[in-house]
Amino acid sequence: MHGGSFEVLRGSYEVLRPLEDAATMFLVVIGSTRTSTIPGISIAGASPEATLLTPTLDVEYLVAGRPLTLDVVPVTPEGIPTPALLTRASLSLIGDVPVMVVDSGASRAPLIPHVALPSRMAGDRIDSGKALPRGVARRLYEEARLLGAHLGRGHALVVGESIPGGTTTAMAIMEGLGYKARGLVSSAGPSNPHGLKWSVASKGMERAGLEPGRSDVFTVVEAVGDPVHVSIAGIAAGALEAGSPLVALAGGTQMAAVLAILSRLGVESPGRLALLTTRWLVEDPTSDIIALVDQVYPGVTLAAANLDFSKSRFEGLRAYERGYVKEGVGAGGASILAMIRAGADPTRILEAVESEYERITGGVRG
Amino acid sequence: MHGGSFEVLRGSYEVLRPLEDAATMFLVVIGSTRTSTIPGISIAGASPEATLLTPTLDVEYLVAGRPLTLDVVPVTPEGIPTPALLTRASLSLIGDVPVMVVDSGASRAPLIPHVALPSRMAGDRIDSGKALPRGVARRLYEEARLLGAHLGRGHALVVGESIPGGTTTAMAIMEGLGYKARGLVSSAGPSNPHGLKWSVASKGMERAGLEPGRSDVFTVVEAVGDPVHVSIAGIAAGALEAGSPLVALAGGTQMAAVLAILSRLGVESPGRLALLTTRWLVEDPTSDIIALVDQVYPGVTLAAANLDFSKSRFEGLRAYERGYVKEGVGAGGASILAMIRAGADPTRILEAVESEYERITGGVRG
Secondary structure, three states: OOOOOEEEEEOOHHHHOHHHHOOEEEEEEEEOEHHHHOOOOOOOOOOOHHHHHHHHHHHHHHHHOOOOOOOOOOEOOOOOEOOHHHHHHHHOOOOOOOEEEEEEEOOOOOOOOEEEOOOOOOEOOHHHOOOOOOOHHHHHHHHHHHHHHHHOOOOEEEEEEEOOOHHHHHHHHHHHOOOOOOOOOOOOOOOOOHHHHHHHHHHHHHHHOOOOOOOOHHHHHHHHOOHHHHHHHHHHHHHHHOOOOOEEEEOOOHHHHHHHHHHHOOOOOHHHEEEEEEHHHHHOOOOOHHHHHHHHOOOOEEEEEOOOOOOOOOHHHHHHHHOOOOOOOOHHHHHHHHHHHHOOOHHHHHHHHHHHHHHHHOOOOO | OOOOOEEEEEOOHHHHOHHHHOOEEEEEEEEOEHHHHOOOOOOOOOOOHHHHHHHHHHHHHHHHOOOOOOOOOOEOOOOOEOOHHHHHHHHOOOOOOOEEEEEEEOOOOOOOOEEEOOOOOOEOOHHHOOOOOOOHHHHHHHHHHHHHHHHOOOOEEEEEEEOOOHHHHHHHHHHHOOOOOOOOOOOOOOOOOHHHHHHHHHHHHHHHOOOOOOOOHHHHHHHHOOHHHHHHHHHHHHHHHOOOOOEEEEOOOHHHHHHHHHHHOOOOOHHHEEEEEEHHHHHOOOOOHHHHHHHHOOOOEEEEEOOOOOOOOOHHHHHHHHOOOOOOOOHHHHHHHHHHHHOOOHHHHHHHHHHHHHHHHOOOOO
16 A cells, blocks of 8 residues: 555554545644743754744745745754645645644744634743643633534544644653653754753743642643644544544654643544654654653554655755654655555655755755 | 425536535635624624624634624524524534634634634725725735635535625625626615615715726725625635635625626636525525626526425524525525535424524524
8 A cells, every 4th residue: 555655653554544535634733832942942943033933934835835924934043944845745746635724822823824723822931830821721722622623524634733842842741741751752953952851841840830640631731831732632632523534643752742632631532543754753863752652642553654855956855864854844744645645655755845945945956 | 316405596506516425615704894883784683783793603603502702692683593503503414514714804803713814804884985905805815715725625615604784795896896786685684775785885986986897806895895705705716726626605695796706807617616595595575696696607506495494483483484684604505515415405404403593592482
């Protein structure tokens, strides 16, 4: 079926079968956490402060073909482009999957049509222990659940994210819920600032008086979380309740935090829940998505796209092979969707990514 | 096939065939025009000022099952409930059609997840000749077109509306574009204030210096239109360009204004464009949807649901047979969708409407 284009690492391909031909929608949930402005936490933007705009620019580019709020495609400080490039290129190979952006709390509302959750709000630095005001996490969850319940009617959903600083908040959420996530989450660079992430997260947990595993989900998210992960969990829960044949979380170790939230809330549908990511993420020596998934949601199906950019014409893309970026904006899930639904192999996807890279950069070779 | 449940009055059933089993989404586009606050123009609310909240309450009720901004289901001054009741009941009979609300400019943002067009803005009274600021109509059209281009990927779209005062602005748009619409649009009551509507519209056209048929679409909409019709036209254009198998406009004479906009913009896809409404609307002695459609978009498929509430247990529903409400919030289109996709006949739909009526009113018999 998939002839080596992607690998199923946990669970079963049967779970992914709706992606072959069931009605499917692709969502990207965006939001900000001021945690990303702590120097050293995130390279998902040209500077710490610039990371706050990255989700907005990512989805403007994804949907409109170019960023609108600023005329700048998000890059790392080294100039390596956003994974939204992979997402857009992969989705361009598929003719029948609508794309919808959901704003759970971006610092700036994107200038494209998008779903706005009524209680959307950017999160504060989690070292404050007060990431979100009281009541907001549950409201976001319930609003997102209503959205999922409507969108999931007869539709498989593939759900990506864009939230710089998100691996730090994801780690904090999982730790707060009583899982071992310290040192296991990924980052957008080859060197992963685990010490800094832990110091930020543990300070937040201490200030909030959180004892790991002793507080309910919403208390943990309001202390050391962010608007995105709880909203994705809400969408997933609503869609599964509405009978959606599959909710595929499209992302890296952050999505383990979504699974952890679902698990703690008792949303048990392993046969209709998957996590789709990239080979780069799975092979990342600085993180361990399998160890996370096995803890937070045993039984979930995990698959990784065998993308290979080592022979790319462009240095900005070859950098993915050296541990840069790796995942984000649903890139892995979009690739796997293109493989399953449109029969694209990794070479075809690289071609589409390169032609998109050429279009947006003017084609400067590395 | 449809055994008398609905009638195809123009065009062909073949055009509607995607509703049988193609992936389909149901959209409701909401917005306000302060035209609805002119006493006598609209009964889509308990008072002229209350009409401004009706779109918001309509879609909150549709999506969440109850209005959230106020705990009041919209009714006419006589207490006859919103057609959103029919829409919700009909959609409840269908398992696989996601519902999405699009805000093009409601006076109040609904407290449910919804798509917000970036340039959304409530319209001013059209007798001012300045319904929308310069540039807004084109921006709404382009934003909506982008939305339609994404949602229409492999999906049929059924698109309803909620905008009190909308038949007046629709008439003004069509007149401004050079069609004869005076005296032909419907209203939500049995007595149709054609004189008042014309006086409001003609004053606006005069103040704006519009000569019928001489100005471009966006100039006309900005003078005497509103945010909703131009946005629906944008969604339709984008979806058709993206290869959607069908865009079905779900509404009454207002949707003729959408067809007029599409026609003037050169969006010619009669084989993939339909207008779905109710028998009450088609049989309304105070309006003539067929005369409008034949002028603005010859070749479009027009179908009407043969709903019959004459034997309802509830006076509030029997009133539909006396010319009240008749259509709105995509009621006719949702009914026809339930008929085509779920095999519901008019009796089954009435049962679903009555049980919904009972739920929201506590079941007081008329």
